[in-house]
Amino acid sequence: MRNAYRVEVVRHAERELMARLPEGALMRRAAAGLAAAAADLLGRVYGTRVALLVGSGDNGGDALYAGARLARRGAGVTAVLLSPDRVHPGGLAALRRAGGRAVGAEEAASGRAVLGGADLVLDGITGIGGRGGLRENAARLLRGVTAPVLAVDLPSGVNADTGEVDGEAVRAAATVTFGAWKPGLLVEPARSHAGAVRLVDIGLAPYLPATPDVVALQHADVAALLPRPGTDTDKYRRGVVGVAAGSARYPGAAVLAVSGALRGGAGAVRYAGTAAAEVLARHPEALVTDGSPEHTGRVQAWAVGSGLGDGAGAERAVREVLDADVPVLIDADGLRLADVDAVRARRAPTVLTPHAGEAAALLDTSRAAVEAGMLDAVRRLADRYRATVLLKGSATLVAGPDGGPVRANPTGTGWLATAGSGDVLSGLIGALLAAGLDARDAAAAGAHLHGVAGRTAPAPPAASDVAAALPAAWREVCAARPRRA
Numbered sequence: 001m002r003n004a005y006r007v008e009v010v011r012h013a014e015r016e017l018m019a020r021l022p023e024g025a026l027m028r029r030a031a032a033g034l035a036a037a038a039a040d041l042l043g044r045v046y047g048t049r050v051a052l053l054v055g056s057g058d059n060g061g062d063a064l065y066a067g068a069r070l071a072r073r074g075a076g077v078t079a080v081l082l083s084p085d086r087v088h089p090g091g092l093a094a095l096r097r098a099g100g101r102a103v104g105a106e107e108a109a110s111g112r113a114v115l116g117g118a119d120l121v122l123d124g125i126t127g128i129g130g131r132g133g134l135r136e137n138a139a140r141l142l143r144g145v146t147a148p149v150l151a152v153d154l155p156s157g158v159n160a161d162t163g164e165v166d167g168e169a170v171r172a173a174a175t176v177t178f179g180a181w182k183p184g185l186l187v188e189p190a191r192s193h194a195g196a197v198r199l200v201d202i203g204l205a206p207y208l209p210a211t212p213d214v215v216a217l218q219h220a221d222v223a224a225l226l227p228r229p230g231t232d233t234d235k236y237r238r239g240v241v242g243v244a245a246g247s248a249r250y251p252g253a254a255v256l257a258v259s260g261a262l263r264g265g266a267g268a269v270r271y272a273g274t275a276a277a278e279v280l281a282r283h284p285e286a287l288v289t290d291g292s293p294e295h296t297g298r299v300q301a302w303a304v305g306s307g308l309g310d311g312a313g314a315e316r317a318v319r320e321v322l323d324a325d326v327p328v329l330i331d332a333d334g335l336r337l338a339d340v341d342a343v344r345a346r347r348a349p350t351v352l353t354p355h356a357g358e359a360a361a362l363l364d365t366s367r368a369a370v371e372a373g374m375l376d377a378v379r380r381l382a383d384r385y386r387a388t389v390l391l392k393g394s395a396t397l398v399a400g401p402d403g404g405p406v407r408a409n410p411t412g413t414g415w416l417a418t419a420g421s422g423d424v425l426s427g428l429i430g431a432l433l434a435a436g437l438d439a440r441d442a443a444a445a446g447a448h449l450h451g452v453a454g455r456t457a458p459a460p461p462a463a464s465d466v467a468a469a470l471p472a473a474w475r476e477v478c479a480a481r482p483r484r485a
């Protein structure tokens, strides 16, 4: 599990820890981890050229101390001071003692030698003290950078707490973050700016609260959630999932939703809708009816909405499913048709799975606004519907109705942005709900498996390839399960 904490919480823990340590100890730990990561990226330190972009705070101090370590190992290190009159004095002195040099931003911008000639650039412009996007002098300098950038704590210019990027921000090949993950390293669009993230332990863990703000489940966490059939089980005990999807116009959505449901670990899949013949032709193991959900046999969860269209049958299907006292997943057309009050009034859990465009319509805002502020959007939707909401994106987010940590999915891939891929996901999560997973767990585990399947299906995958890759994804994830004694 990767636990991310907002800045206020990290600062509080840092104060607690610092009070027990000698002056400067934390920064030394941070700089040692940073220099080690820089050395790994360089491969060989001696004889390389390293440029440091140094802002006015402690983030610049980390870069300077790490630069001093690299200079002692034989790198040519030049610090570019963005605010020469406000620079970490101890860090600058350490760099100079180690043989590094410092120049002002004007000097660095006037010739190409400093930034253009570097093998690696350390971004120490701002860390958790940054506000807003990069200022113009930093943005201009970065345009001259061709070498890989290693971000110190966070890529400068991103919002550590929300993952928002307001203006220009550093695009790093890698980020070394100190003490704890920050939400912006897990949430888009900031996440894409961070590259590969390495966490350096500076001893903060005992001072961080038990409940983080954002978490990213790893394979082992998801493996622990997935159902494992016992020897005494049968298909009803494993869970039966109902799928109400597809229409005369979109029969394929029904076929894809059922294909996801069949690979979600439930014991059986019942399909209700107008695409019964198409579903049966592709999936002989499905139990189908062309009636409405009310007339389907007993199920332990429903997935409703994919390709339903907006006819009278669609509205009825959504209403009937919402009236059932079992967990319900609502996707696609179902989102438009689901009455907010009816969802809020439900006793059994509800999971909504909008993409940014659908979330924008539900929140009465623009798609761009949702994409720029994913964390806020998913929390607001969960609150409005008193439901679990999965907001799709390259880092899909899942928020529960009662606050608590938001889950950010680390396995997503752009290959999943393909027609029908969401239908597969809806069936998959529906099946996990039927198998008895809690709503947030079902949504997060479904997104995780779906992402792994999207990565492992032969590229470029169609949605049916993603469904076909789910068993292999399931096996890959479960291989991370600790062995039973």
Ligand SMILES: NC(=O)C1=CN([C@@H]2O[C@H](COP(=O)(O)OP(=O)(O)OC[C@H]3O[C@@H](n4cnc5c(N)ncnc54)[C@H](OP(=O)(O)O)[C@@H]3O)[C@@H](O)[C@H]2O)[C@@H](O)CC1
Residues within 6 Å of the ligand: 014, 015, 018, 026, 027, 030, 055, 056, 057, 058, 059, 060, 062, 125, 126, 127, 128, 129, 130, 131, 132, 133, 134, 135, 138, 152, 153, 154, 157, 178, 202
């Ligand atoms: N605390 C600890 O124990 C440890 C902390 N550690 C390190 O300290 C970092 C936090 O340091 P910090 O608090 O000094 O803030 P920091 O991120 O350097 O930025 C603040 C400065 O930036 C400026 N600035 C703001 N926005 C800007 C913008 N858009 N563009 C340009 N400039 C902007 C702002 O200046 P002003 O707005 O006043 O002009 C202010 O002076 C943390 O991320 C980690 O790296 C590690 O060593 C481990 C131990």
Ligand SMILES: [K+]
Residues within 6 Å of the ligand: 059, 123, 124, 125, 126, 127, 151, 152, 153, 154, 155, 156
């Ligand atoms: K930084």
